[in-house]
Amino acid sequence: MLRTIDLRGTRPTQRELLALVPRAATDVSAALETARTLVEEVREHGEQALLAQAERLDRVRPPAIRVPESELREALAALDPGIRRAVESTIERVRAASAAQVPAPERTVLADGAVVEQRWQPVARVGLYVPGGKAVYPSSVVMNVVPAQAAGVASIALASPPQAAHGGRIHPTVAAVAALLGITEVYAMGGAGAIGAFAYGVDELGLDPVQRVTGPGNVYVAAAKRVVASVTGIDAEAGPTDILVIADDAADADFVAADLISQAEHDELAASVLVTDSEPFAARVLERLASRAAATKHRERVLAALGGAQSALVLVDDLAQAAAFANAFGPEHLEIQVRDADAVLAGIENAGAIFLGPYSPVSLGDYAAGSNHVLPTGGQARHAAGLSAATFLRPQQIVRYDERALREVAPVIAALSAEEDLPAHGEAVTARFPEG
Structure with missing residues (x-):
């Protein structure tokens, strides 16, 4: 014990x-080379690599990597009513809590004509991963999709491994919950290859690269996230x-x-x-x-x-x-x-x-x-946060100064640019006031 x-x-x-x-x-680093190989296979060979990886790693060949929308609708129609009610209740609660995570825009007036605005801009496109190993995780569909929607993400793609027990299709409950949430871009792909597909895109599938990848997974999924972190944003190495x-x-x-x-x-x-x-x-x-x-x-x-x-x-x-x-x-x-x-x-x-x-x-x-159940593991909570609407948002500062306001701070800019031996910085300001 x-x-x-x-x-x-x-x-x-x-x-x-x-x-x-x-x-x-x-040790995620121990899986890095394998993950890197799987990612590069997908980057170079696209759909064929995903099919080969499914046969080798998931022990089944999906009838199609891109899940037809008709299959999603059929899965939702067949979903047990009790499960549907439970999922709908979870969606409602997570949506309310996620909406509270979206900061309001702020406007700071520093002087007359000197304003800095703060806005939170969603990424345009994300790839959400739902694992399918020892269990089925329809709840992870909710926990990934709802915060992205609350943040205002316009384009959402979802991937889950093909299941041998379901003829190479994704688990029908995962498909049903995706449909319930209005997600129509769904892929039967798993593991490191799925992360690579999200990061680099797959032309044959019409899968465009994403700006952020989120969702839990095994050590190879975590390692693949590390591999693609210079190409796309990630949530954490779960x-x-x-x-x-x-x-x-x-x-x-x-x-x-x-x-x-x-x-x-x-x-x-x-x-x-x-x-x-x-x-x-x-x-x-x-x-x-x-x-x-x-x-x-x-x-x-x-x-x-x-x-x-x-x-x-x-x-x-x-x-x-x-x-x-x-x-x-x-x-x-x-x-x-x-x-x-x-x-x-x-x-x-x-x-x-x-x-x-x-x-x-x-x-x-x-x-x-x-609350959201996609959370930092392995001690990462010491420096990282769980998945939330904020995961899909980027703070952006918008600077609005008029002529008078810039003139007032011109001496500050001149002094600091001179100290840093970057005179052109100061000249970019004084050029606006040739009269001195």
Whole structure:
């Protein structure tokens, strides 16, 4: 089960904490050459490379890389009504939360005739990736598409791997949700090749290059994003999921165990970490973990994840130390289940999404909270944010100065341009005032 990291009686430095945090034994750089080869194959050979990669890696040849719109409509018509209602509810909540992420334009008046305007301009075209490995992820369609739409992106393309179980077509639920959201440009392509197709375009398919690629995926998808990052924008190099729970002895041990398992069932490399200041409480959680893990559907996957180097039980002296450890870990998902959650929250700096209290489990955020579940993994929350409308927006400053306002700052420009030995900068201003 979970290995133990005992920090009680110690006060590790930030550098020491970073060395102590548990991590999965994955290295995106190790997949770079393979990803680069797959991307270059698509760049050079287009549709034929995508078909060959599908046969080799997905073990099926898609009847077509570009999914016909009729197939999307048919998938939506066949979608179970209960699933459709659930998806529509999720769309509504995520759309409302995403709309709140779009900043309003700002206008700053610095002097008479001197104005700087701030606007947030969406990229024109994006490529959204929806994985299709151990599970089907219609929720990831919602989490990618809705923020892009809220940001005002005009052209949205979506890719998901062809499925052998569905004759080389994308999963019908993914197709249905794409149709429900009005997305008609959908491709049956997966992995690094799909990322390369988005970045460079594929003429035969009418697939134009995109300005930003987003969405989760395996290590080869993450590596491919790194490969194309100089060509197109990316959201993050997503890896195996992780959850860190800060809990004290007031928490419900069974709730905590259930939440740790909920993320462990994603992948054998998923990280489940409990940080607590109560050893008796930790023992209760371990007991519930053993019981729940034995009974869950994906128990082999769960047990592999819980027993991996990336998962741990961390014992601390107090909740301040718990927050410090969480900040060093930089969790994708952080749960705080303690008597005074807001007090602990005040000490948190680094997390993809934060879930407060016993009735805000991570699985709520995966589906129905309204928050986005495409989040930075592998400690990237220490420097990166989750997917949002802002992912698809670029801040742009618009400068409006009239003659009088420019004349007032001309001495400032002259002084600084002279100091930097860039006299033509100053001359570009004085040329406008030949009378001196």
